Amino acid sequence: MLQIRKILLRGAGLEDAIVQFYSGANVLAGESDTGKSFLLECINFILGADKLKHVDEAVPYTHLAVEFVNSNDETITLVRPTNGGNLMAYRVPIDDISGDGEPIAPTRKGLSKGPDVTSVLLPFADINEARLRKNVGGETQRFTIRTIEPLFLIDEVSVIDQYSPVTGKPAFGDTARKRALSYVLTGIDDGSVAAGEKNEIVKARLKAKLELVDEMLQPLNERFASPGAPGASGASGASGASGASGVSGVSGVSGVSTDDTELDTLIGSLTGELENLATSRDALQEQSQEATRNILKTDSQLLGIRELLSRYRLLDERYTSDLDRLDFISESSFYFDALQDVPCPVCDQIMVPGHSHSPDSAARPIRESAVAEAAKIHAHRTDLAAAIRDLEVRQGLVEGEKSTIDKELQSLNTELSRTLAPRLEFTTQRLEQLVSRHTEREATRVERERWQSLVKLQNDINSALAESGAPKQTWAGIPPKELEEFCAEIQAVLVEWAWKGTPCVEFDEKAFDIIVDGKPRQSSGKGVRAVLYAAFVIGLLRYTAKNNRPHPGLIVIDSPLTSYKKKKNQTVKGENGQVDAGIEAAFWESLAKTSKDIQVIVIENKEPPTEIAAEVHYQWFAGEDAKADERAGFIPGKSARAN
Structure with missing residues (x-):
């Protein structure tokens, strides 16, 4: 160690x-x-x-x-x-x-x-190298520190969670961690296990499905297959018990009967009220959405109008530029004869002495063409000015329409937030309180039906494997003698911690967790779960030290007494619960007696x-x-x- x-x-x-x-x-x-x-x-x-x-x-x-x-x-x-x-x-x-x-x-x-x-x-x-079985086929993997980490390194969330202290969060590969506990308790690993011969792909697929179904069935079998459990009469008769579970009361709703019929009536009444409120809310939201769409529409129109106005003004500037150019061409024809030794703007020849163009043959056509082109541009500018005025009028109308819609949307949002929202929240809270109890009853029925279907699927897969000739291997669990001694060690820890009465500790090989006084650890409140997790790992440490079994020899446990009070652990499911003051005092006294x-x-x-x-x-x-x-x-x- x-x-x-x-x-x-x-x-x-x-x-x-x-x-x-x-x-x-x-x-x-x-x-x-x-x-x-x-x-x-x-x-x-x-x-x-x-x-x-x-x-x-x-x-x-x-x-x-x-x-x-x-x-x-x-x-x-x-x-x-x-x-x-x-x-x-x-x-x-x-x-x-x-x-x-x-x-x-x-x-x-x-x-x-x-x-x-x-x-x-x-x-x-002083821990020897070991092999652990990792699947139903008998394949093995190496025993590592990471495999047994949940047994000696416990953080403040794991200590209160509902997962097994052996496997942690459910995942593929749980088999190795389960076998690690067997190895720690017995000192015997799975090195002698011979993996079955590899079968064709269909058989391998069936085995993988069967292992997954087995793991899914473990917690359900505990509820429905054990004697005295709800629906224990068998899968065939489970479907008729949908309303078997009663309602013990509705927290936070005064005057609610435990009768299922009255509970359903109350739920129906609140549901109707909530639907009416929801209808009113939906109507307001639809109006609000319509107003929003209209605002987006007006914004789009304004954007288009502004873009057109921008382009029209650019076009007007272009017309002005073209008119200036045409005026220049028209006037320049009078100055051709005064130009010397430069290219003629009409024929592009050097204007030597004697070179000239007759006003009748050259200047007049140029001037007439320029005047005609200018007339066309003036007509276009007139049309363009009219279009710009129309757009500016349209812009004013759209901006006014947007202002009206903005006011309407603000009014709708005010009514939604100040009137309907508080009423909806209050009615919803009342309904949730009732539905939570109703859900407990329905959850049992749904889980029972799920159990039935999984049992049928399990039988079908086993039949398929048998028909295909796939070998069915069975593996021994943890030896009863070692389990009994381990549970006795946990009981001794709880006695030291002043557990009420004489504690009775059992190990559930399906959930891979302990049952104390007939109650699974996972179904207790957070505070009790933390104390029992601590008892589990300390009992295991004492057992391995006493029997010279493979264990690191130390445990580190974070917040076994107060972890459930921390804000970041509020997401863990289950009631907080309270740890008895006597247990806390006895915990400290017992800790002081820890062996060196x-x-x-x-x-x-x-x-x-x-x-x-x-x-x-x-x-x-x-x-x-x-x-x-x-x-x-x-x-x-x-x-x-x-x-």
Whole structure:
């Protein structure tokens, strides 16, 4: 097993940002935005994550280093540039690093066999190389640190989420993480599993579909296939129970009966009222849209009118220029005889002595042509002036029309925002409160029908596989003995934490999560989910240490007591719930008794009691208001915005 001793950020000309940890229990508490959660991000990054979360205060630092020790008092330090890339491994503490280390990759890519974080850290923690089954066909993959990350590195969102603490968010590849738990509990991997022979494409496709259907059926079978569950009589009789679930009450709507018929009546009444309001709103919106279209139309007309006026005025200027040119040509015919030794403007010959043109033969036609052309242009200018006047009149009319429409649109928008919108919002809220209860009933029916169709699809795929001769392989789950001992360890943790009554812990191999006192962890409120996640990983750590099983030997858990109060976690589904005050006090007392053979790092907003703080390795980040003898945050002199 291994433990973390130091986490350090270093940059040229900067004071090191360093936090130290010890064996047993470590508590890092403090104000928000002081960099507590950023420490977990640093650990995740050094263990192979693609990138380090951006924090403004950490940008100037160029390298991250994490120092580990193992059960043999050996030390290894991993160093990685904060902008990503490969790591360097040094077999000495951070303070003794010098020269070049051993280059290692964050993770192996493709068929690479080179050293990476897993190949360096797992042997250092005395964990042998192992293989895990990754699909129903029996193919295996390498056991890595990333595979078991949810079991020892728990961030503030995962701790309260509804996902399994073994697999995290559902995804293809969950099989390997499920098998990782079996390996951690038993110490036996899947290296001896022989993958089935590769079948033709159709069989491979059927297997992939079957695995997906099996995963989709797991939570549904728990609800509808187990004895006593709604619809447990079988898929054939499930469709007739659409109205079986009652309504326990409507939150925020006073005087609402639990009778489904009355609930439907109320929903119908509110729906009618909402439809009437919506009709009025739609009518106003249609008028508003029509006014908007008219405004766009007038704008388009004005744009066209202005463009035509611009072109007409340019044409008028051209006519003026042409008239000036024609006047010049007409007058120039009188001066031909006075020109000497220059090209004749009429015949283009040099005008030597005696060269001349008869006014009758040359000047008169030119002048007459110029006068005729000028007459045509004057006529065009008259027409053009009339057209310009018409356009200017039209422009005035359109601008007046636009002004009228603008006033109408403003009136419509005022009525929409001040009158109809508040009434719509109020009626909608009331209706949503009723519909939410109605939806619960309908959701059960829909889920039951979905379960029926998936069961049928599962049977059809199995039949198709059997008919095609595809081999059906079955795999053993987690051995009952190890599961029982593991659940007993979690129960012991909950007893230490003053859980009400005598806790009964079971492991659900479908959801890969625990059931406490008959209630799945995932269906509890956020606060209870966080406490039970903490009990799960601490119980697993104790079990593996006691039985010498493959486990990193440490856990880092962010906000097991207060994470559900943070704003950025409000998107997680489920009620916040409350953690019993007795559990919180007992949690701190139990933490103080943590064995020095393992390491538990708890990151919290709350301070532990004074007597507990004295028994654990306790650090407090005081934030921006830190006193002279207090530490502000992870980054020296500043708080880090990553909490």
